[in-house]
Every structure is written in C-alpha cells, then in structure tokens.
Amino acid sequence: MVRIIGFLVGLGFAGVLLISMIVNLVGYFQSPPEPTAEHEFHLHPKELHLASDGPFGNFKDTAQLQRGFQIYKEVCSGCHSLNRVAFRDLTGIGYNEGQVKTIASEWATEVPSINPETGEPATRKATPADHFPSPYANETAARAANNNALPPDLSLIVKAREGGAPYVYSILTGYQEQPAELLKKFPAAKTPPGLHYNPYFANLNIAMPQPLVSDGQVTYGPGNPKPTVDQMAKDISAFLVWAAEPKLAVRHQYGIVVLIFLLIATTLGFLSYQNIWAGVKGKKAAA
Structure with missing residues (x-):
C-alpha cells in the first residue's frame, strides 16, 4: 500500500511538472520575448592568439609581457590595482633583481605603513617583497573618483571574465560610436552620460573611459613593434594572462x-x- 501511495505521489509531481512545462512553452510561442538592444548588438570576443594558448602554452615571449607591464604601469595602474602580484614576481617576465628593485622604489603609489616612532599610519617606498599597491586608499575613494564605478582589480581579470584574454582585448579595442541602426530601433538604449558604448561589454555601455586612445600612446623601446592601439591591447592582455597564472608553463x-x-x-x-x-x-x- 505504501509503495502504491508513493508511486501515485511521484506520478502527481511528474504530471505537475509536465503541465508546467507545456504551459510555459505555449506561453513562449504565443508571446515570445521582445528583442533587446543587448541581445541584437552585443558581440562575442574577437580572436586573439597568444603564446600562452593551448596545452603547450608558455611565457617565452617575455618582450611582449614586458610591453604589457609597461602599459599597465603607464596607463592602467592609475585606476586598477594588481594586488595579487608582488614586484618580485616580475622576475618571471625577464626582469633581473636590480631592475625589480628599481621598479618597486620608483612606483607612483607608495605602500601603506606605520610610523615606528608615532604609531600613526604612514606610507613608504615599495620593496620587491611588496604587492602592487592600490591607486586608491579604499573602495569609497575609488568610487568617488570614478563616477561611483569601482575599477576591478586586474590580477585575475582574465579568469574572472568569460572569454578571458580575448574578452579583455576586445573591450580595449571595441570603443566606438553607437550605430545609427541601434538608436533607430531602440531609442531608449542611447548611451547615458558618463558611460561609453562598447558592443563587447555585456550591456553595451561601460563606465571605463577608453584607456588606449591612440597609436603611440606608450613609447616602446628599440626592437619592438609599433605601439598601435591593437598591438598595445594584445600586449596588456598577454601580461594579464601571466598575472593571473604565472606558473602556467610549469x-x-x-x-x-x-x-x-x-x-x-x-x-x-x-x-x-x-x-x-x-x-x-x-x-x-x-x-
């Protein structure tokens, strides 16, 4: 008797689920969801091929990684932190200990510290053992300086965003004017003040201003390729892959x-x- 009751209860649950599914399908076909600007104009990341791709990927192209670090230092570090990476880790992209020490001591943002004489908060020059300091004192200061948008930490950005390095590369090279077709079809989707149109971003409008605005924005040393926006975007993407997983080759x-x-x-x-x-x-x- 118990088995029969259990069977009937299970059959009832299955019937309810089946009816619910049928009702939802009928409702979907009778009143399909209206298209949205995000659905029609959002683009998938562009293709990007790096030396770190695939099961045999590595970081042997240290010149590209150093160019990417240069872009982070000169362009990105003013807003974005890299708090999971220490200065001494830069030896993994070809810098020697002396160069790392110089980079740390000359870094624009100093490291929070304590004055040993007074016990008051203070700052000091960074050392190779320190992690890259945040450009802001705290989250409140970061939001206040960026129209209430919090710049994400870049240490794991290629792992935190679907699409990885190609997504980062696409965002950096995807800034453009809104298409006339979009505004004609979805007038309410006009980019609000303070935001910037980028079809590779999830909702098409991103708070971050275009960081790589022109060719030659960063000056590369002799023997390096021309610093076009496309090349710089590739270089910083390669560097962020290394930052997220420096032991990838091992x-x-x-x-x-x-x-x-x-x-x-x-x-x-x-x-x-x-x-x-x-x-x-x-x-x-x-x-």
Whole structure:
C-alpha cells in the first residue's frame, strides 16, 4: 500500500511538472520575448592568439609581457590595482633583481605603513617583497573618483571574465560610436552620460573611459613593434594572462609528464593483464 501511495505521489509531481512545462512553452510561442538592444548588438570576443594558448602554452615571449607591464604601469595602474602580484614576481617576465628593485622604489603609489616612532599610519617606498599597491586608499575613494564605478582589480581579470584574454582585448579595442541602426530601433538604449558604448561589454555601455586612445600612446623601446592601439591591447592582455597564472608553463609541463606516466602505466597494466590471464583462458578453452 505504501509503495502504491508513493508511486501515485511521484506520478502527481511528474504530471505537475509536465503541465508546467507545456504551459510555459505555449506561453513562449504565443508571446515570445521582445528583442533587446543587448541581445541584437552585443558581440562575442574577437580572436586573439597568444603564446600562452593551448596545452603547450608558455611565457617565452617575455618582450611582449614586458610591453604589457609597461602599459599597465603607464596607463592602467592609475585606476586598477594588481594586488595579487608582488614586484618580485616580475622576475618571471625577464626582469633581473636590480631592475625589480628599481621598479618597486620608483612606483607612483607608495605602500601603506606605520610610523615606528608615532604609531600613526604612514606610507613608504615599495620593496620587491611588496604587492602592487592600490591607486586608491579604499573602495569609497575609488568610487568617488570614478563616477561611483569601482575599477576591478586586474590580477585575475582574465579568469574572472568569460572569454578571458580575448574578452579583455576586445573591450580595449571595441570603443566606438553607437550605430545609427541601434538608436533607430531602440531609442531608449542611447548611451547615458558618463558611460561609453562598447558592443563587447555585456550591456553595451561601460563606465571605463577608453584607456588606449591612440597609436603611440606608450613609447616602446628599440626592437619592438609599433605601439598601435591593437598591438598595445594584445600586449596588456598577454601580461594579464601571466598575472593571473604565472606558473602556467610549469603546470603544462607537469601535465605532459602525468599523461606520459598514465600512458606507460596503462600499457603495463594491459600487458600484465594479458600475461596473468593468458593461462586461465587457455585452460577454459581446452575444457
């Protein structure tokens, strides 16, 4: 009796779910959702190919990573923090210890500290052991300086945003005027004051002003490619991939070793199986 009641209850739940699904489908086809500006004009990230891509990716192109760091230092660091990266980590992109020490000591924003004589809050020059300091004292100050928008930390931005490095690259190169077609079809979607149209951003309007505005905005050293907006966007994207996972190449190397080990272990296991059960199979066949 209990089983029958349980079966009937389960059948009732299944029936309710089926009816709900049918009602929703009928409602969808009778009154489909109206198209939105975000749905029609939002674009997927552009293609971006970096040396760190794929299972064999690495950071051997240290020149590009150093160019990306230069862009962060001269353009992005005024608004965005990089608080999960320490100055000493820069040795991973080709800087020596002396260069890292110089970079840290000359950094525009000083590191919060305590005055040992008075115990009052103070600041000091950064050292290689310090993490990159935030350009703002706190979140309130950051919002006050950016029209109430909080600039995100860039340490893990390529992992925190769907699309990764291609998304960052697309945002940096995607600023443009609103298409006339969009304004004609969706007049209410006009970009509000203080925002900027970018079709690669989720709701098409982003609070961050265009950071890379013209070719040559950052001066590269001899032997580097021309600093066009497109090239600078690629370089900073490559640097942020490194910032998010500086040990990526080592992880890939370990992964290859593990795969080789598993392949050898699988082969030995199969040969052992064949050897152990060969006699048993022969006896069964003879019987």
